[in-house]
Amino acid sequence: MNIKLSQREFSLFKELIYAEFGISLSEKKIALVQSRLHKWVKALELNSFKELYEHVVANPHELVLLADAITTNVTSFFREENQWIFLEKFIPKNYSHTKKIRIWSAACSTGQEPYTIAMFLHEILPDIKSWDIKILATDLSHEVLRKAKKGEYKKKDLEGMPKKLLNKYFIKHSLDSYIIKNELKNMILFRSFNLVAGDYKIFKNPIDLIFCRNVMIYFNKHTQLELINNLFNLISSSGLLLIGHSESIAHKDNRLVPIAPSIYQKRGF
Numbered sequence: 001m002n003i004k005l006s007q008r009e010f011s012l013f014k015e016l017i018y019a020e021f022g023i024s025l026s027e028k029k030i031a032l033v034q035s036r037l038h039k040w041v042k043a044l045e046l047n048s049f050k051e052l053y054e055h056v057v058a059n060p061h062e063l064v065l066l067a068d069a070i071t072t073n074v075t076s077f078f079r080e081e082n083q084w085i086f087l088e089k090f091i092p093k094n095y096s097h098t099k100k101i102r103i104w105s106a107a108c109s110t111g112q113e114p115y116t117i118a119m120f121l122h123e124i125l126p127d128i129k130s131w132d133i134k135i136l137a138t139d140l141s142h143e144v145l146r147k148a149k150k151g152e153y154k155k156k157d158l159e160g161m162p163k164k165l166l167n168k169y170f171i172k173h174s175l176d177s178y179i180i181k182n183e184l185k186n187m188i189l190f191r192s193f194n195l196v197a198g199d200y201k202i203f204k205n206p207i208d209l210i211f212c213r214n215v216m217i218y219f220n221k222h223t224q225l226e227l228i229n230n231l232f233n234l235i236s237s238s239g240l241l242l243i244g245h246s247e248s249i250a251h252k253d254n255r256l257v258p259i260a261p262s263i264y265q266k267r268g269f
């Protein structure tokens with residue numbers, strides 16, 4: 001029997017999801033929430049979504065499962081092509097003198113974004129072995145982080161990946177999948193971090209490039225402002241904030257100057 005999510009139950013989840021993850025669900029998302037949570041109601045043999053809500057509230061460690069169920073994790077390798085074209089000149093120009101760069105993929109989903117960063121750096125820096133590079137990759141959802149750490153991708157996820165890069169950075173794993181080589185995996189530290197409720201004091205050093213792409217769209221204006229302020233405080237003096245092309249921080253923080261489409265730098269540099 002299909003259990004229906006009532007308007008009242010939807011409101012309870014909506015408030016909880018906003019309070020815990022900062023994600024603002026519009027009223028139109030009721031069908032989506034119902035379909036995403038239905039399997040969970042069934043698995044726990046509950047009679048209603050209200051019972052699931054009570055279960056999650058009584059067992060806060062299960063909030064991670066709510067995050068897994070509710071988040072949208074669409075991503076791809078080399079997403080936002082114009083940003084890579086920009087970085088190809090920006091990185092050697094600004095960091096070759098120190099050969100040190102700190103990068104954060106702040107909503108890394110299933111790993112395509114941080115692995116693209118690692119691959120890209122290998123391609124543009126012929127002397128990469130002499131560089132001091134650290135890539136931190138975080139996400140709210142534990143499920144996507146598990147997949148990201150594994151680094152296994154189906155052929156269909158790799159459509160458009162140049163053959164040269166596929167041969168260089170992946171190993172054929174099964175008939176239908178490839179796995180990222182350790183050389184790239186070892187460059188990345190995967191961790192869970194909630195961009196809305198997380199403690200930004202854990203970041204001890206400035207970060208040169210922050211990729212915070214295609215996640216702000218799920219937050220309301222107030223949450224976006226707080227997030228941008230937190231990110232601003234972390235960016236190194238000549239560093240960049242990279243966002244998704246359908247997002248904007250215009251008028252939200254004039255301390256950040258757009259220097260290319262969806263790329264911002266601290267004012268004065």
Ligand SMILES: C[S@@+](CC[C@H](N)C(=O)[O-])C[C@H]1O[C@@H](n2cnc3c(N)ncnc32)[C@H](O)[C@@H]1O
Pocket residue numbers: 021022023071072073074075076079106107108109110113138139140141144193194195196197212213214215218244
């Ligand atoms: C659409 S994906 C974007 C992935 C990648 N940045 C890209 O542009 O391809 C959005 C990711 O944001 C994560 N997310 C949503 N709310 C979050 C939060 N409050 N803190 C951290 N990550 C969050 C989701 O789990 C999801 O993996």
